[in-house]
Amino acid sequence: MSVLVTGGAGYIGSHMVLALVEAGESVVVVDNLSTGFSTSLPDGVPLFIGDAGDENLVEGVIAAQDVKSIIHFAGSVVVPDSIRDPLAYYRNNTMTTRSLLKAAVKSGVNQFIFSSTAAVYGNPDKVPVPEEAPTRPLSPYGSSKLMAEIMLHDVAAAHGMKYVVLRYFNVAGADPQARIGLATVGATHLLKIAVEAAVGPRAKVDVFGTDYPTPDGSCIRDFIHVSDLAQAHRAALAYLRGGGASVTLNCGYGRGYSVLETIEAVRRISGRNFAVQHGPRRPGDIMAMIADTSRLRTALDWTPQYQELETIVAHALAWEQKLVRERQSELQHATSA
Known part of the structure; x- marks a missing residue:
């Protein structure tokens, strides 16, 4: 009996695979490696390189x-990219999920956990944001995920599937032992950009909008450590296995930090005073997004371990420093060769 993780070689997916393996689960991964890395997977985990929307591939993996x-x-996650190329997001996020669900139904898989996003809410009427808040996405990214949620709801009702939708707020950090982390070149996550600026690969951090009606004028985000998020998925799996009803849950800590606060935390912990450039607001950005986590904490057996911003920053820095050392070693090796 195995758990199929699509996108399992990516940033969040690889932390999920590691958590499952450490818990003694049998895991199999489908990933096209467009943004993931096979080296992020633990030894012995079967990797099928291909698209999660390839029904024949998925059905074969499920059976075997x-x-x-x-x-x-598996999916695309960059808000500005989705505004520039919406059709790519409807293909990668919505159509792929449709095909994956079809393969699951055909193969008799009736437990499904979906990686969604707080972007489905748009600019919320109140924060913290409860799950029953209106869904008004501001970007094709948010819309593509909301469409997938709707499909999952309808498929579950028609075919007896049980699901957990986890709406992520801002995922950050890295494995506490620095075994894996966010390695994608050109990543757009705020904390990733800031630690790159602190360690060296990036010249500066751009802040998009400092005139929002927030305490310091910058956007506010609820960060969740990627390892805590992986454990939330493990708890969701246990919930479904225990007969839990289908449910949608916010994944955050219920506390917000502004963009400028986050940058200052990276400066303080790294001891580096890197450059920060202020610019205009960016289309699709949400002013303030903080999770109401009461339903999550009630429904799942989940207790976060890394919820302090300083801890998230320290783990992200340790991972980035490891990447820099590895790149320097590779460069020295190439030069000597």
Whole structure:
């Protein structure tokens, strides 16, 4: 009996795979490696290189690996990119999920965990944001994820599937032992950009908008450590296995930090005073997004371990420093060769 993790070689997916393996689960991964890395996977985890929307591939993997549950991470996540190329997001996020669900139904898989986003809410009427808040996405990214949620709801009702939708707020940090982390070149996550600026690969941090009606004028975000998020998925899997009803849950800590606060935390912990450039607001950005986590904490057996911003920053810095050392070593090796 195995768990299929789509996008399992990516940033969040690889932390999920590691958490499952450490818990003694049998795991199999489908990933096209467009943004993921096979080296992020633990030894012995089967990797099928291909698209999560390839129904023949997925059906074959389910049958060969005795898959009973699917955790679906595969997709595109950059808000500005989705505004520039919306059709790519409707293909990668919505159509891929549709094909994956079809393969799951055909193969008799009835436990499904979906990686969604707080972007489905748009600019919320109040914060913290409860799950029943109106969904008014400001970007094709948010819309593509909301469409996938709607499909999952309808498929579950028609075919007896049970699901957990996890709406992520801002995922950050890295494995506490620095075994894996966010390695994608050109990543757009705020904390990733800031630690790159602190360690060296990036010249500066751009802040988009300092005139919002917030305490310091910058956007406010609820960061969640990627390892805590992986454990939330493990708890969601246990919930479904225990007969839990389908549910949608916010994944955050219920506390917000502004963009400028986050940058200052990176400066303080790294001891580096890197450049910060202020610019105009960016289309699709949400002013303030903080999770109401009461339903999450009630429904799942989940206790976060790394919820302090300083801890998230320290783990992200340690991972970035490891990447820099590895790149320097590779460069020295190439030069000497």
